[in-house]
Amino acid sequence: MDKQTRIYLAGHLGLAGSAIARALRASGYQNIITKNHQDLELLDQVATDNFFKAYQPQVVILCAAKVGGILANSTYPYDFCYQNLSIQNNVISSAHKYNVQRFIFLASSCIYPKLASQPIREEYLLTGTLEETNHAYAIAKLAGVELINSLRKQHNRSYITLMPTNLYGIGDSYDTNHSHVFAALIKKIHQAKISNQPTVTLWGTGKPRREFLFSDDLGDAVCHLLQLDEPTFTSFDMLNVGVGRDGTILELAQTIAQILQTNVTFTFDTSKPDGTPQKLLDVSRLKSLGWSAKTPLETGVSIAYQDFLQNHST
Numbered sequence: 001m002d003k004q005t006r007i008y009l010a011g012h013l014g015l016a017g018s019a020i021a022r023a024l025r026a027s028g029y030q031n032i033i034t035k036n037h038q039d040l041e042l043l044d045q046v047a048t049d050n051f052f053k054a055y056q057p058q059v060v061i062l063c064a065a066k067v068g069g070i071l072a073n074s075t076y077p078y079d080f081c082y083q084n085l086s087i088q089n090n091v092i093s094s095a096h097k098y099n100v101q102r103f104i105f106l107a108s109s110c111i112y113p114k115l116a117s118q119p120i121r122e123e124y125l126l127t128g129t130l131e132e133t134n135h136a137y138a139i140a141k142l143a144g145v146e147l148i149n150s151l152r153k154q155h156n157r158s159y160i161t162l163m164p165t166n167l168y169g170i171g172d173s174y175d176t177n178h179s180h181v182f183a184a185l186i187k188k189i190h191q192a193k194i195s196n197q198p199t200v201t202l203w204g205t206g207k208p209r210r211e212f213l214f215s216d217d218l219g220d221a222v223c224h225l226l227q228l229d230e231p232t233f234t235s236f237d238m239l240n241v242g243v244g245r246d247g248t249i250l251e252l253a254q255t256i257a258q259i260l261q262t263n264v265t266f267t268f269d270t271s272k273p274d275g276t277p278q279k280l281l282d283v284s285r286l287k288s289l290g291w292s293a294k295t296p297l298e299t300g301v302s303i304a305y306q307d308f309l310q311n312h313s314t
């Protein structure tokens with residue numbers, strides 16, 4: 001795709017968005033449009049429409065969303081549902097109205113059925129009941145997927161949905177109660193290390209399995225897709241983005257403790273939810289388009305920890 005193409009990256013400051021921004025710049029794209037929350041409120045349909053009218057982006061990558069871990073999702077269901085529905089409706093409808101050529105919508109692996117067969121294939125979507133802890137978020141994201149697929153069907157739009165697995169990396173959110181598990185464990189284990197605390201409490205049983213994708217690999221996947229020709233880019237409506245292997249929450253905690261070089265032991269707060277028992281993605285579609293994740297978990301943990309120390313540990 002021409003490096004002068006006008007690309008609107010919505011949500012450029014978040015974990016996914018900032019990684020995609022780094023990858024787009026590294027790939028030489030010269031015309032990346034970004035707007036801070038203060039400059040453009042995506043919950044405001046009129047403001048969003050005026051933005052598209054003025055800037056006329058040719059490509060849109062929608063990362064902007066209300067996101068959070070298992071506790072945040074189960075505590076604020078209305079906020080997760082309403083805000084994500086509004087952002088999606090405003091951005092996707094304006095993209096179609098102003099004839100955006102390519103659209104990449106970011107959903108999430110947590111919107112697959114709670115007990116889907118593993119590894120999860122894209123066609124398993126909507127084939128079973130959802131995980132209750134993030135049901136509201138999942139319903140909103142499923143509506144976004146449906147909007148994208150409806151525009152493909154009714155208007156032959158080259159719009160696609162990416163389904164990333166659990167992300168981690170540079171610029172993660174480290175709020176103890178609202179963050180995702182990876183960031184929470186980096187923070188908890190770091191705090192145990194510097195205060196010589198012998199134990200760290202994990203929420204739930206530690207038995208659920210999670211797959212973790214380094215966010216810069218997601219950025220690399222987006223750039224790989226953008227350079228595909230039109231028929232190939234739009235050949236699949238949805239694409240899982242993962243690493244193809246998972247581990248238990250306890251194994252993740254042990255890996256982080258090993259890399260942070262601290263000998264903590266783990267206790268379990270089973271008053272907190274386990275959530276989905278497993279959500280390992282089948283990544284064969286994206287592999288068939290020539291892309292696979294590159295960053296080993298251990299490497300990613302070290303990079304994420306350095307970012308935590310430099311930007312989030314005070």
Ligand code: GFB
Nearest residue numbers: 069070108110134179180181184202203204208273274275
């Ligand atoms: O990333 P996470 O919060 O959400 O991971 P999900 C939750 C899993 O990690 C549960 C365990 O099994 C928790 O019991 N866990 C252990 C912890 N200790 C902690 C901790 O200190 N903090 C957190 N947060 N979890 C999310 C969805 O599901 O997946 C989101 O709710 C999003 O909407 C995300 O889609 C990708 O992986 O369960």
